[in-house]
Amino acid sequence: MKAAVYHGPRDIRIEDVAVPEPGPGQLLIEVSRNGICGSDLHTYVGAARGGATMHVPGVVLGHEFAGTVREIGPGVDDITVGTHVAIAPIEWCGQCYACTHSWPQMCRQLGLYGGYRLPLHGGLAPFACVSRRAAFVVPDGLDVNSAALAEPMAVAVHAVRRAPTILGSAVMVLGAGPIGLGVLQAAIASGATTTVVTEISPARRHAAQLLGASAVLDPSVDDVRAALRDLSAPGMDIVFETTANDAALAQGLRALRPRGTLVSVAGWGELARVDMGLAMAKEIDVRFTMTYEPAIDFPATLQMLASGAFDPAVLISDHIPLERLIDNGLEELLHHADQHVKILVDPS
Ligand SMILES: [Zn+2]
Ligand SMILES: [Zn+2]
Numbered sequence: 001m002k003a004a005v006y007h008g009p010r011d012i013r014i015e016d017v018a019v020p021e022p023g024p025g026q027l028l029i030e031v032s033r034n035g036i037c038g039s040d041l042h043t044y045v046g047a048a049r050g051g052a053t054m055h056v057p058g059v060v061l062g063h064e065f066a067g068t069v070r071e072i073g074p075g076v077d078d079i080t081v082g083t084h085v086a087i088a089p090i091e092w093c094g095q096c097y098a099c100t101h102s103w104p105q106m107c108r109q110l111g112l113y114g115g116y117r118l119p120l121h122g123g124l125a126p127f128a129c130v131s132r133r134a135a136f137v138v139p140d141g142l143d144v145n146s147a148a149l150a151e152p153m154a155v156a157v158h159a160v161r162r163a164p165t166i167l168g169s170a171v172m173v174l175g176a177g178p179i180g181l182g183v184l185q186a187a188i189a190s191g192a193t194t195t196v197v198t199e200i201s202p203a204r205r206h207a208a209q210l211l212g213a214s215a216v217l218d219p220s221v222d223d224v225r226a227a228l229r230d231l232s233a234p235g236m237d238i239v240f241e242t243t244a245n246d247a248a249l250a251q252g253l254r255a256l257r258p259r260g261t262l263v264s265v266a267g268w269g270e271l272a273r274v275d276m277g278l279a280m281a282k283e284i285d286v287r288f289t290m291t292y293e294p295a296i297d298f299p300a301t302l303q304m305l306a307s308g309a310f311d312p313a314v315l316i317s318d319h320i321p322l323e324r325l326i327d328n329g330l331e332e333l334l335h336h337a338d339q340h341v342k343i344l345v346d347p348s
Contacts, residue, residue, distance in 0.1 A: 003060040003125030009046025020129040022073030033148035033344040034123035035064035059115030063089035065123025066147035084138035086150035088294035089113035136298040139306040146312035154292040154301040156182030167191035170232040175243035176204035189309040201338035261285040322347040
């Protein structure tokens, strides 16, 4: 089968690899779609946190995928061939402090399908083997292609669960990429009364408007401070930071009300500059979020996708075949991210 194999920065090759066979406790998944993530771009250009060594050469990339169970390994008896599943692409040790507290996303030996830290082949291939515990059944009413959105939307669900009560709150989302738009929808579904989104890309601002944000601002042009004064007099209750950008972070801190909460969702490649004096003057609370707790966040996310709380039609901007991954996927997102939300790859 043809798969996207990582060999090094700017060296991802579509090449022949063997179809994997499920070992004990594993499933063979026929991949229907695999989304391209911002972290895949970091891997591609060699800018991932910790350097290129965090990725294992020779491994099939891709960690946002869904598909159909085609074979079942020894010892698995609670799922049948033909079942549609979305993959929570993390592996964990089960024994460290985080694992024994049901927080596998913070496992000391965390690895990701797609080759982050462990040689686990990912979803940019027609077939992938995953642990039974990584596979979550796609509910009726959700098509298996759209289920590839479960992974990034689970990040949004987890961020909203980590935040203070959203019901009745004024919420600001910095950035309207796939994660920011997911946070927006999860906040609306959780009963936010006001939702403000800041984003410099016109296409992503348009998506935020389609998804029902109360206000969508271009921080490079609009007077954000004046707009917020009109919307929420004492300031925002909760700000979600999804940009990994200092200027956006500063804007978020200014927008918060006294004792408001900043929720940091983005993966930062560099140190942030934070106005600690301003944060002190307003007694700002800060919470960080790290991906998701699969057992809680994946079933919730899949139900929200099935019920329409997340809108795949707005979130998915293109479907491309695997052989176009570099030109129409990675390069396209590097140079024209402002025209896209999520690009899904069809590896069949
Ligand atoms: Zn990702
Ligand atoms: Zn662990």
